[in-house]
Amino acid sequence: MAGGLAALLDDIAAIARVAAASVDDISAAAGRASMKAAGVVVDDAAVTPRYVTGFSPSRELPIIKKIGLGSLRNKLLFIVPAALLLSQFAPWLLTPILMLGGAYLSYEGAHKVLEWLGVGGHHDTAKDEPVVEQGPEEEKKMVSGAIRTDFILSAEIMVIALNEVATEALLNRAIILVVVAIAITLLIYGAVAIIVKMDDIGLHLAQQDSALRQKVGLGLVKAMPVVLKVLSIVGVIAMLWVGGHILLVGMDELGFHPVYDFVHHAEEVVAGAVGAATGLLTWLTNTFFSAVLGLLVGLVLVGLISLIPRRSKEEAGDTAAAH
Template sequence: MSGLFALLDDIAALARLTTASLDDVAGAAGRAGAKAAGVVVDDAAVTPRYVQGLKPERELSIIWRIAKGSLRNKLLFILPVALILSQFAPWALTPILMLGGCYLAYEGAEKLWEAFSGHTEHPEERDEKVAADPAEHERTVVSGAVRTDFILSAEIMVIALNEVASEGLVSRAVILAVVAVAITALVYGAVALIVKMDDAGLALARRGTGAVAALGRGLVKAMPIVLRTLSVVGIAAMLWVGGHILLVGLDELGFTPPYDLVHHLEVAVADATGALGGFLGWLTNTVGSAILGIVVGAVIVAVLHLVPRRGTKDDTAHA
């Protein structure tokens, strides 16, 4: 009988230990996710622009496909590579992240170039492409979104990894997996709500009365503005996040002047503006990072646009 009680005590102790471990994982995942909150917001702002112009009935399907691609990015590619590098070659994480930062800066700068040069795709042209091959258009949209998400997801996971660097390898893997699933659900759940808000407003306007119908009409009128605003925020986010990755990466690699300049400006603004100091200091850092993102992105855009033209001219000359 005493043996049975001892076994039950062991089971109870194991259960308490398991519960404590789960609490530790949840707490660590929460802290790690909070550290990456800025990038999470950027990810949520970037994604809605990919479903603009698509048929309403296809929006949720596209978002679901992007969400699956995002989770696949995090769990199958980024998480194993990040864990292996953090264990055996932690010095490689920063240069790899900086390559991703360059890509984000390029994406944002190219959108700016298209907007100011008038080379943006007109709605009629986009509609013709959709009509010609809607399935191919959707694949292009999803692949572009997942490609951009890969960079944002990489930074989210590396930020989270840095927060739990003192944990064991298995604990790090579990915590990062929890962060990956939770953040993906949060981001794409929010995106789904945003892009379907106009449909919800239309339903309220048709079926409701009085204040409910008025709320529905307000949502319908507001959502195009919200989506356009998010599109702009998404471009700004790519420039900011890309620039910030480069700013921090250069500092970690030993080239400190850009980071020092932005940091000193951030501290000076925060100290000089009282109650709003925290926000204005953060805004200063954001603007400084975005400027670096624009500069680096513009250089890459210029190279990628000038090199093909030069090659074409040389071919013409030889002909």
């Protein structure tokens, strides 16, 4: 009996060692996957603050929480299961689906650029009002738009993470993607919360007795509108960059090589022309051409969609009244 118990304890210890090793492997793989997706994480963090611009201070954190929970729900309930199923049974579908997401990001980014230029259709003056003055419906619309955009970026993040751990067993892949989804969501929306509340932190510091704290606080209060404006611009550029890069790589993987080869050749030219900072400059080259491609594709999509006949709200109301 004692021998049997000792054998059982040895087996339990062996299982525990295997489990611990497995946990270490999963942790390491999750870390690699998260680092691989870091570029898109930065894009997501840059895009999101523009969706909370115009909210009253008391609504900023609740709105970020709504967007963050929506993002996590998207990842855990839709993106991760779909990515695992596709990677297991139809891996060839991942690239076309990602390209559709890239096209959507390009469209959104190009549409915003046209708004900046004052072209692209009728300008809704109501949009010039802060969201807090437009009412809860506009707030709900802004949150929905943020979650939709986040869905595309989240899908890109999770597919990049999936590609990094494609050789792992299915269960390990699932655990790694869940860990990455939770960690990255907390990272992105924690950073966004800090960014958008920085002016409140500055105001609090400005009310302290310390002259240094007051100076720092006033500096933060003055700087944050500029920071948020810059982040809003960076967010649009990021959408064009990420969307264009998805399309660039996707076309190459589907067998259409000229555009990718052109960009790759441009990277080689830059690498051959400079000695120092080669990695940074080649990355900037790829980023530039990806953003240009995203803008061009986005403009084409904006043009095509503008050709689709739409009825105004007034016409829809008249039709409903007639019936």
